[in-house]
Amino acid sequence: MSLESSFESSLAASQALHLPRAGRQAPPPEAAASAPGLSRGALAGLLRFAGLLALLAVVAFFAVRVPSFLTPGNIGLILSQSAVLGILGLGLTLVLITGGSDVIRGGIDLSLAGTLGLAAAVFATLNQAGYGDAACVAATLATGLAVGALNALSVTWLRILPLLATLAVMNICAGLELVLTENTTVPAAAPLIDALNLAGPFDLPVIGLVLVAAWLVLAVTLRFTPVGLRAYAVGGHPEAARAAGIALNRYVAGSYIVAGLLGGVAGILSVAFLNAATSGSADMLLPVIATAFLGRMFSRRLVPSVTGTLLAAVFLGALANGFQLLHVSSYWVNGIEGALILAVVGVTSGLAQRGARP
Template sequence: MSDTPTQAPHQHAAATPGPPPASESERVEAEAGTPVDRRGGAMALLRSSAGHNLGLIVALGLLCAVGVATAGDRFADVSNMMTILRLAAVIGVVSIGMTFVITGGGIDLSVGAIVALSSVWATTLATQTMANEQHWLLMVFAAVAVGAGCGLVNGVLISYGRVVPFIATLAMLASARGLAEIISDRRTQIANVPAFRDAMSTEPLGIPLLVWIFVVVAASGWVLLNRTTFGRRTLAVGGNPEAARLAGIDVKRHTVMLYVLVGVCCGIAAIMLVSRTTTGSSTHGTLYELDAIAAVVIGGTLLSGGRGTIVGTVFGVLIFTTLSNVFTLNNLSISAQSLAKGLIIVVAVLLQQRLAKRSTAT
């Protein structure tokens, strides 16, 4: 039996055989009686990841041009560029983890508090004593383990406790920050492990180790999202959880893994922050959740889930860090920086919505 719809006898008689269509898309359009529309190439390019990344590159270039025009050599100096990269590295690692969570249809408001708790735990007297006696990597292990544990709690509450991600992570934000204050007694803890400071202050090939860590995390995140089954499942869960469940994906377990992943990223970021400031503090990571979400949205990841881009997130982090640097060099207030960031976020979301409507319309 043929798979093609049945037609009336007179329609078969009137049909005349013609040359086969050149492609599947042209065949479908020929059957529908619509000509191939070749005028939407520019819009299709704009909707693609390559077109979006090109727009981010242009935006970053314009920011750099503004920085050179307003701050001159102070902005273009190599040391200032390294400062931008160091600042971008810490929030960039957090943003990579946030990209996975948002792509999977979730949200995490607790990343800043988890960074603070991880930094405090890694710099407690007990942890540093063990690190001095054994190996400085114990500090790294402590921070990553605390971050992963917080992420596990978030994931279990959301997946199996059926708590809304916004509420679950908001509760973790308050709890983690409060626990960090209790452990540290609201005092700044000094990282006094010489081997740790020496190792984290190295500059392979003249580039700070923090930047290399960000590069490795970003590259690993890109491979994980774009070249593995885990990444494909993340896109499926974020796009349509019910369809993903019917396809055989354990949506609950996968959601837990996503929150553990962002927790691990927070632990890594905490160690990077401790190495940069030589301190662990309950005030670390303040507003990191907003900066990370902003970078992810600017990068092109949909807040509704189902589409994510690591490359876009990296550019989003660089754009916001460069913007802050330009404002600082020109002695502009933090309030002005916040206003500019807010406007950029709104414009990015509006563009996402507009492009999404056009793509569904076509």
């Protein structure tokens, strides 16, 4: 049934013709009414599996070429190699969820890699100074929270563009890290570190399990409490969220704070993984961004999601690991990541243009 037929009964004054203003071209009436988003839905449906298919293809390829790829030991290795990146990616994902997908005006946290470095430095320095695990962990997590709170304050209260605010905070973090470590590698040894490096249940290293646990907590919170629903609304359509009585700033601030906390956790994991706090955490920034954006490809709705980010982190980890096993130069990894980002963004922006907003 066409849109006009409803008008046929309504012969009235000239004003009857005043129609709602369409920002974009209106779809032709036939298509709009008869096929409720079918063609678009089918295309999107295919793409929704593209990410997963790519992951499976990569795994299958490596599994065939390298027999040792799918052994529990190697899977554990991939998981623990992805842990730091994955945890930071989860943090950025939260910020992207509440901030919306516009990179310049929307949410972004460039300070995450800096938080990681600072947190690791705090942990290792305190450890060297002879403090116990509990004190080290508490101080490290507090550091992460403080950085997150500073970001949250800048973005919500001071209303600085997230891109710039977190850029400045990143510089501050990097500086403080250098102050603590004096640009040297600070070794650390503690019962906690040993425990994290042990193999836990299913023969998986505890570091990897921390990543899985963090994902589980976030995924359950986002899926089974109203928080998730509202956080996506805040980022996806702020006016709709405000109209539904949701306090936007609280969600935006919360995402930066939790991201900071995850930065602290990542700091502890990175010290455990390397048995030291090392410089060079800033190099993590771009892979973290790549992970969170790649994660969209694993989401049914092509939005940032914690599950997608976990898969993306594992995907990138598997890629690097597989190349290593195949003795392919690791130099390709960055290039492939770059190409993947461009492919994902190209596809999603193409879809977004098609899937016009109401």
